[in-house]
Amino acid sequence: MSRDPAPLLLTMGDACGIGPEICVAAWLREGRGDARVVGDVEVMRRALRLLGLALPVARLERADEAAPPDCLPVWEPPGLAEGLGGRLVNEPLGQVSARAGAAAARCIEAAVREQQAGRSRALVTAPIHKEALHAAGIAHPGHTEMLQALCALPDGRLPPVRMMLANEELRVVLVTIHVSLRRALDLISTDGVLETLRITDAALRRFGIAAPRIAVAGLNPHAGEGGLFGDEELLQIAPAVARARAEGLDARGPFAPDTVFMRARHAPGHPGEFDAVVAMTHDHGLIPVKYLGVEQGVNVTLGLPLVRTSPDHGTAFDIAGRGLADPSSMCAAIAMARRLGAG
Amino acid sequence: MSRDPAPLLLTMGDACGIGPEICVAAWLREGRGDARVVGDVEVMRRALRLLGLALPVARLERADEAAPPDCLPVWEPPGLAEGLGGRLVNEPLGQVSARAGAAAARCIEAAVREQQAGRSRALVTAPIHKEALHAAGIAHPGHTEMLQALCALPDGRLPPVRMMLANEELRVVLVTIHVSLRRALDLISTDGVLETLRITDAALRRFGIAAPRIAVAGLNPHAGEGGLFGDEELLQIAPAVARARAEGLDARGPFAPDTVFMRARHAPGHPGEFDAVVAMTHDHGLIPVKYLGVEQGVNVTLGLPLVRTSPDHGTAFDIAGRGLADPSSMCAAIAMARRLGAG
Numbered sequence: 203m204s205r206d207p208a209p210l211l212l213t214m215g216d217a218c219g220i221g222p223e224i225c226v227a228a229w230l231r232e233g234r235g236d237a238r239v240v241g242d243v244e245v246m247r248r249a250l251r252l253l254g255l256a257l258p259v260a261r262l263e264r265a266d267e268a269a270p271p272d273c274l275p276v277w278e279p280p281g282l283a284e285g286l287g288g289r290l291v292n293e294p295l296g297q298v299s300a301r302a303g304a305a306a307a308r309c310i311e312a313a314v315r316e317q318q319a320g321r322s323r324a325l326v327t328a329p330i331h332k333e334a335l336h337a338a339g340i341a342h343p344g345h346t347e348m349l350q351a352l353c354a355l356p357d358g359r360l361p362p363v364r365m366m367l368a369n370e371e372l373r374v375v376l377v378t379i380h381v382s383l384r385r386a387l388d389l390i391s392t393d394g395v396l397e398t399l400r401i402t403d404a405a406l407r408r409f410g411i412a413a414p415r416i417a418v419a420g421l422n423p424h425a426g427e428g429g430l431f432g433d434e435e436l437l438q439i440a441p442a443v444a445r446a447r448a449e450g451l452d453a454r455g456p457f458a459p460d461t462v463f464m465r466a467r468h469a470p471g472h473p474g475e476f477d478a479v480v481a482m483t484h485d486h487g488l489i490p491v492k493y494l495g496v497e498q499g500v501n502v503t504l505g506l507p508l509v510r511t512s513p514d515h516g517t518a519f520d521i522a523g524r525g526l527a528d529p530s531s532m533c534a535a536i537a538m539a540r541r542l543g544a545g
Numbered sequence: 546m547s548r549d550p551a552p553l554l555l556t557m558g559d560a561c562g563i564g565p566e567i568c569v570a571a572w573l574r575e576g577r578g579d580a581r582v583v584g585d586v587e588v589m590r591r592a593l594r595l596l597g598l599a600l601p602v603a604r605l606e607r608a609d610e611a612a613p614p615d616c617l618p619v620w621e622p623p624g625l626a627e628g629l630g631g632r633l634v635n636e637p638l639g640q641v642s643a644r645a646g647a648a649a650a651r652c653i654e655a656a657v658r659e660q661q662a663g664r665s666r667a668l669v670t671a672p673i674h675k676e677a678l679h680a681a682g683i684a685h686p687g688h689t690e691m692l693q694a695l696c697a698l699p700d701g702r703l704p705p706v707r708m709m710l711a712n713e714e715l716r717v718v719l720v721t722i723h724v725s726l727r728r729a730l731d732l733i734s735t736d737g738v739l740e741t742l743r744i745t746d747a748a749l750r751r752f753g754i755a756a757p758r759i760a761v762a763g764l765n766p767h768a769g770e771g772g773l774f775g776d777e778e779l780l781q782i783a784p785a786v787a788r789a790r791a792e793g794l795d796a797r798g799p800f801a802p803d804t805v806f807m808r809a810r811h812a813p814g815h816p817g818e819f820d821a822v823v824a825m826t827h828d829h830g831l832i833p834v835k836y837l838g839v840e841q842g843v844n845v846t847l848g849l850p851l852v853r854t855s856p857d858h859g860t861a862f863d864i865a866g867r868g869l870a871d872p873s874s875m876c877a878a879i880a881m882a883r884r885l886g887a888g
Binding site: 380421423424431464472483484485486491493 | 727764776829
C-alpha cells in the first residue's frame with residue numbers, strides 16, 4: 203500500500219464534450235503528481251490521440267493505486283463499459299448522448315464513493331451535459347444535486363449545499379441557483395440566507411481564512427432603498443445577517459448588488475473589502491465572476507462532506523474533439539482541490 | 546452674440562453632496578473650453594474654496610454667454626436663491642436638505658429649458674439625492690424621471706426613455722430600473738424589450754456606430770434553459786428580438802446573463818462581440834459596468850430629445866466637502882456629452 207496521500211480524482215465528464223481532452227491537458231499541466239482520471243479508457247485514449255500526444259494510458263485497477271510514471275493514469279469504474287450497451291467511444295462528439303450521460307454519472311458516483319472510503323482526497327469534475335443526463339434517465343440536472351444525493355444522510359435528508367464560484371479576484375456563494383428568477387424570489391428566506399452564511403463561513407475557515415469577512419448582496423436595486431424597491435432585504439436578508447452576527451460571524455450587508463462585487467474584488471492596488479460575497483441569485487453572483495473571463499473560474503461545492511471543485515464552463519459541444527478547449531479553468535480547479543483537500 | 550457652439554451645461558447636483566466640488570474639478574480638467582456650471586453662485590464659491598482654488602467665479606447673465614477666461618463660469622437660474630427661503634450655502638454638508646433638493650431640481654429644469662431653446666448642446670448632471678428631492682416635494686425619484694417629465698409631449702405623454710451605463714469597455718441599456726425585482730419581472734414585456742432595442746439602435750447610430758450589434762441578455766439563469774428555468778425568454782424576450790430583427794436591427798439573443806457581458810466587453814486583446822447589451826434588470830446590467838470601478842462609468846439617458854449624461858455614482862454624503870471626491874466619472878460624462886452633443 204502506498205504511503206502517498208490519497209489522489210485527486212478527475213472525472214472525465216461528458217465523453218462527447220470537451221471533458222476528456224481538458225482532463226488530459228490539465229493533468230499534464232497541473233495534475234501529474236497526484237491526480238488520476240476516472241473515465242472510460244477508450245475515450246481517454248482518443249483524447250490523447252486528438253491532442254497529438256503519444257502518452258500511453260495506465261489502466262489502474264484501483265483509484266488509489268500508485269501510477270507508473272509517464273502514463274496518463276485512468277481508473278475505469280467497474281462495469282462502466284458493460285453497463286452502456288455499446289462502446290462509448292463510438293458516440294459522435296459534440297452531440298447529446300444518453301450513453302455519455304450515463305457514463306458521466308457513473309464516474310461521478312464512483313469517484314464520490316472513493317473519497318467517502320478515504321481512497322481519494324478531492325474530486326475535480328469535468329463538465330457534464332444536462333440534456334445527456336436527462337436522456338440517460340438521471341434525475342439530477344447537474345453535479346451539485348447529484349453530489350448532494352450521493353451524500354444523503356442516513357435518515358435520507360440531503361446535506362444543505364451551496365455553490366461557490368471563485369477566481370483569483372472574487373469568491374461568490376449563491377443562495378439560489380438553477381431556478382427561474384421568479385422562483386428564486388420565492389425561495390429567499392431568512393433561514394436560507396443564514397444557512398448560506400454559516401456554510402460560507404465554515405468553508406472559508408477550512409480554506410485557511412481565520413476570520414472570514416462576508417458581504418451579503420441585496421436582491422433589489424440599491425438593496426431595496428429602505429423598502430422603496432422591494433422588502434426582501436428588510437424582511438428576509440437583514441434578519442439573517444443579524445442572526446449570523448449574533449452567532450459571531452463577520453457578516454455585513456445587505457449591500458447594493460451593483461457595487462458590492464466591485465468592493466469585494468481583490469486586484470493589484472485594490473485590496474478587496476470582503477473574503478466572499480453571498481449573492482441571492484445565480485446571475486447576480488456569476489455575472490461578476492465571469493466578467494473578466496471564465497478561464498480562471500472555479501466552481502466549489504460548499505457544505506458537502508467532500509472536497510469537490512470544477513471548471514466554470516460547460517461541455518462546449520461546438521469545439522469538442524478539436525483540441526481547441528482551454529484547460530485553464532480545469533487547471534485552476536485542480537489546484538484549488540489540492541489546496542482544499544490538504545486539510 | 547457668440548459664434549461658438551452652444552455650451553455644455555453642468556448642473557451642480559445636490560449642494561450638500563459632492564456635486565459642486567466634482568463640477569469644479571471636472572470643469573478644470575475637462576470642461577474649460579465649452580462647459581458652464583448651472584448652480585448657486587455661493588455654493589460654487591464654497592466648492593472652489595474647499596478645493597483650495599483661488600479661481601474667481603464669473604457670474605453669467607445667460608447660460609450661453611461667452612465666459613471670461615480663468616474664471617469658473619456659473620449661471621444661476623433666475624429666482625434660484627429667492628425661491629429657497631434661506632441661503633443654500635448654510636445647509637450642512639453631508640445631510641439631506643429639502644433646500645438642496647429643491648435647488649438641484651430647479652437647476653436641472655433650467656438647464657433642460659436652455660437646451661430645448663437651443664442655448665445649450667448637452668447636459669451633464671452632477672448627483673442628486675432621492676431623499677432630498679422627496680423632502681422638497683419633488684415627485685420624481687431621480688434624474689431620469691424628471692427629465693422625462695420635462696420633455697413631455699404636447700399631448701402629455703412622456704417620451705419612452707432608457708438608461709444606458711457605459712464605460713470604455715461596455716455599454717449596457719436597461720429595460721427596467723428603479724423598481725423591486727419582483728415588479729421588474731412583471732414589467733418585462735415584448736413591447737418593452739422591443740422599444741428598448743429601437744431606442745438603443747437609434748442612440749448607437751447617433752453615437753456614430755453605423756451598424757450597431759446589440760446583444761439581449763436573458764432574465765433567468767442560462768436564459769431560461771429552454772423554458773426549464775422560467776419562460777420570459779420564450780414568451781416575451783425572444784419575440785421582441787425577432788420583431789427587432791424583422792425591422793432590420795442587428796439584435797441577437799436572449800443570451801445567458803452570466804456570460805453575455807463578458808462577451809460584449811471591449812478590452813485590449815479582447816474585441817467585444819457587441820456594441821451594447823440590453824439587460825432586463827438594474828443589477829444584471831450595472832454589476833458588470835461597475836465591477837472594475839465606477840470611476841469611468843457614465844450614465845446616458847437614451848430616448849430623450851436632449852443629450853444628457855451623468856457620472857455613475859451618487860452624492861457621497863460621507864465625503865462631501867472634504868475635497869476627496871474623484872471627478873473621473875464626471876470628466877468622462879463631460880467628454881461623452883461633448884461627443885454626443887456634436888451631432
